[in-house]
Amino acid sequence: MNQRSKIAVVGYGVEGQAMLDYLVKNNFSNITVCDYNVTLKKKMPDGVSVRLGEHYLEGLEDFDVVFRSPGVNSAKPEFAKARMAGTVVTSSTQYFLEQVPCTVIGVTGTKGKGTTSTLIYEILKAHFRGGRKSVFLGGNIGNSPIEFLDKLKRSSVVVLEMSCFQLGDLQKSPKIAVILNTTTDHLDYYPDRGAYMQAKELILNHQDRDDLAVLNADYPYVKYYKPLVKGGVKLVSVKGRRVEDGVQVKDGTIYYVTDGKEEKIMPVSKIALVGSHNLENVGPAIVVAKEFGVTAKAIAKVVAKFKGLPHRIEFVGRKKGVAYYNDSFSTNPMTSVAAIDSFDEPTFLIAGGSDKGLKYGVWAKRAVLKSSLKG
Incomplete structure (x- = not known):
């Protein structure tokens, strides 16, 4: 893709707007915004064309590159037709992962993504306070990572909340991939549970041997995802299962475990989050934090103050x-x-x-x- 490529941004929601802003800022000059809505809330920059209404997906094969927004179903036949014609159909998430110069932590799951991503971000931000590393939070939590792509350095760390819709068509995986609980959801979008599970597995599919997957040992799905892991894997159990590498909860205490050796992190009673299910969010955050050398004391301090996000209990x-x-x-x-x-x-x-x-x-x-x- 170059500045003269013919580009379509399909879907003009949060990610579509961020992608357009990025393209305009970086002097891409042949852009069309395609959206089902016949009126757009945000005024188009000069030189940007629009294709609106019921037939907004027609003619995608005429573009060099199509950026599909998460809210537009990737299974629509117009995308397949475009691919067959040689058009590159991608997304802002895929583009970000291709361009990013630093470590990316991706978090997905049916629920808990936002809480876990934000907790990881808060722990790492506190750990690297003073400018040693800059830490960024983005993705499904509200702001597209494309917005801060130009600010990233090799030393930066990015935490991404990744919905199943953002994982669709992904050809590159984050270096650290966290999969939380995976229960049936979005069957108004996917034909069955299997298709939904396959969408989640894309966070693992393109990892390397040096990458890490964090999985929840308490859910049956771990048997489905674990064989897909190409690199290291660490498990989380909050229901008393023995973990050799990862996090386990035993007798009301959270432990980080390395090669079977336990390190006490904190009592469960000190967690500020409401609900025992939030242990499933705290556990992966601890695993990721330890990957960056955060001490047990520093982790416990942040977790004890973190009360969660709006609209989640x-x-x-x-x-x-x-x-x-x-x-x-x-x-x-x-x-x-x-x-x-x-x-x-x-x-x-x-x-x-x-x-x-x-x-x-x-x-x-x-x-x-x-x-x-x-x-």
């Missing part, structure tokens, strides 16, 4: 003795179950949303058992 206030929590980021039955299980007190659950093609039986039984349901 977020305490919003107390009135007349009733505590109110916002967990609107739980858009999946099993993550909602995890939130319900976080409280021992009598609980009222207010729930709603759209159908994603998932099964709600377990969620319904748990909601009735542990709470009074409103919806």
Whole structure:
């Protein structure tokens, strides 16, 4: 791709806008924005063409390069047609991984990606405070890494939250790949659970022998992903399983384990995050932090203060003795179950949303058992 290449940016959401800004800033001059919406909130830079409305995907084969945004389904036949015509169909995530000069930590999973990514970022930022290394956070958490690509040095570290949509068509993997819980989701997008799992595995597929995968030993999926690992692998267990390399929780204490030798990190009771399921997010963050030489004391200090992100079991206030929590980021039955299980007190659950093609039986039984349901 060069400055005169004919480029299409397909999808003008957060990533599409960031990709366009990057291309314009770097003097690419033949750009077309393609989007289903007939009106765009942001004004186009001078010289940028638009293709809007129902037929926005027509003619993609006429471009040299197509940048597909995560929200546009990669299985659409127009992309296959473009590839057959010789068009390079890629994404801003793929382009970033091709160009980035430094270590990238990628985090994916059904839920917990944002919490884990942010916790890793906070630990490393505290560790490298003083300018030894610059640490960046981006991806599905809200800002495209393309926005800071030009600021990166070889000594920098990037933490990326990576959704299944950003992993689609990926031909390069991050040096450290973290896969959290993988339960069924997005069946309004994928034909079945197998296709969803295959999308997640792309974070591992292009790693090398010197790279690292971090997996959760408590989930059956580890048997599916572990054989795909080409480099090192470290496991996390919060349910008492013995781990030779990684993190395990035993008798209310978190340990980092190397070749079977345990190093105490902190008591579980000192974690600020609400909900026992958040141990599954803390564990991988500890593994990654230790890869960068962070001490147990420094890790524990950050984890003890980290209260999480907005809309994830977020305490919003107390009135007349009733505590109110916002967990609107739980858009999946099993993550909602995890939130319900976080409280021992009598609980009222207010729930709603759209159908994603998932099964709600377990969620319904748990909601009735542990709470009074409103919806």
